[in-house]
Amino acid sequence: MQITGMKWGAKLLKYVDFPTAEILPAEATPEQIQAMLDKYGKLIVKPVFKGGIGKKGKAGLLGIVSDLRAALKEKERLYFAEHRHGNSFAKSDGVTFEAFVEAEHEIYVSISDNTIFRAPTLTITHHGGMDIEELGADKIAVVPFDTLTGLKGFIVNNALQRLGAPNEIISPLVQNITKLWDLFNQYGMTTLELNPIRMARNAKGRLEPIACDFKCAFDTDDRNRFRLNLPSDLDSQDLSDYELEVNQLRTYQGQSDVTIINPAGTITAMTFGGGANALVTELLGDAATISSDFGGNPPYEKMFEISQITYKHWLAQTNVLFLIGGKANNTDIYETFRAMADALREYFSENGPTPIYVLVGRGGPNVVRGMGYVKDTLDSLGIPYSMFGYDSAMSEVINFAQATDTWMKEGGRKKIAAKLGIK
Secondary structure, three states: OEEEOHHHHHHHHHOOOOOEOOEEEOOOOHHHHHHHHHHHOOEEEEEOOOEOOOOOOOOOOOEEEOOHHHHHHHHHHHOOOEEEEOOEEEEOOOEEEEEOOOOOEEEEEEEEEEOOOOEEEEEEEOEOOOOHHHOOHHHOEEEEOOOOOOOOHHHHHHHHHHHOOOHHHHHHHHHHHHHHHHHHHHOOEEEEEEEEEEEEEOOOOOEEEEEOOEEEEEOOOOHHHHHHOOOOOOOOOOOOHHHHHHHOOOOOOOOOEEEEOOOOOOEEEEEEOHHHHHHHHHHHHHHEOEEEEOOOOOOHHHHHHHHHHHHHHHHHHOOEEEEEEEEOOOOOHHHHHHHHHHHHHHHHHHHOOOOOEEEEEEEOOOHHHHHHHHHHHHHHHOOOEEEEOOOOOHHHHHHHHHHHHHHHHHHHHHHHHHHOOOO
């Protein structure tokens, strides 16, 4: 579950008293909008998208206005704006009117669960704004910290000192950025990002950080997020049928996190574990149909339903069915592999054969028994396959999947189709 924008971001930041720009909803009257213009001189009109999608500014989906007529015109332009970034598509459903904050400095800050450090990590720079990705490594501080002690002021201070940030911005940032840890940690977030925070002078002439944009993502299995009383449909409008079907299977046991990467992809990766998911998604790129994480020892029934849904939506276009994960600690691999194999047998029985190549890479409890079950199923269906154990480098297995996909496109799919008697 993801949230972007200040419509909800400002409400969440109030839980920890983090300063935000003043905001009016789409329903604001002309008199209210004019009053804000009189107070600040300018307004920013932003579309409201459900879920998380970036690069709205670069796409021209922000309107900076200085009079009421222009504000209402931008509201009309952006209210139902459509936006595509990478493989993500969204359509807005409303706008916000946000005070334009004059600033001497713009700050980028995020807290996230980092799979490299295996710890919560602060990312911060005083060169904030829309082009954060273009900054060099010497201008961004990435600092992991201990979950038990949390984000302390000295961590923020040391990071800004190393970056050579102006002294006048360090103290107010230290006082306020540490508040974000409470919001992140107590309400089940996996990512929290403010970009930009604008450093504006208050009535006393001191710089004060003002959050002007917001993004966060929640661990959907962490029930602490329900304490925020967010609407249940906040993230659902732009989900595909596949994502909605799989999301309905969320239970206390086992992950069921999916995102469509490329609707025209040809490698369908059913992945186990967050680390494996991150590596597989990054290396496969646009060849992948989905990004998925089905770890956490899902029971047979749940994994069978997930497999049914995945095959129904993706198997017909798939060249490589990729069952991949690291070495598990508590997942019963026999049960998960048996569920996926049984669902595949059922799919072939109901829909007829489809020319695919199955690639398996896994380690952990009952892996030999699980791979044996998959092998017997694939042999009975006439499907070619390759299997890799936990001692194989995952990056090399992914490279093998890519090479197999290329072989399938260059004639391998036709050969398998002929073998299966498909005309």
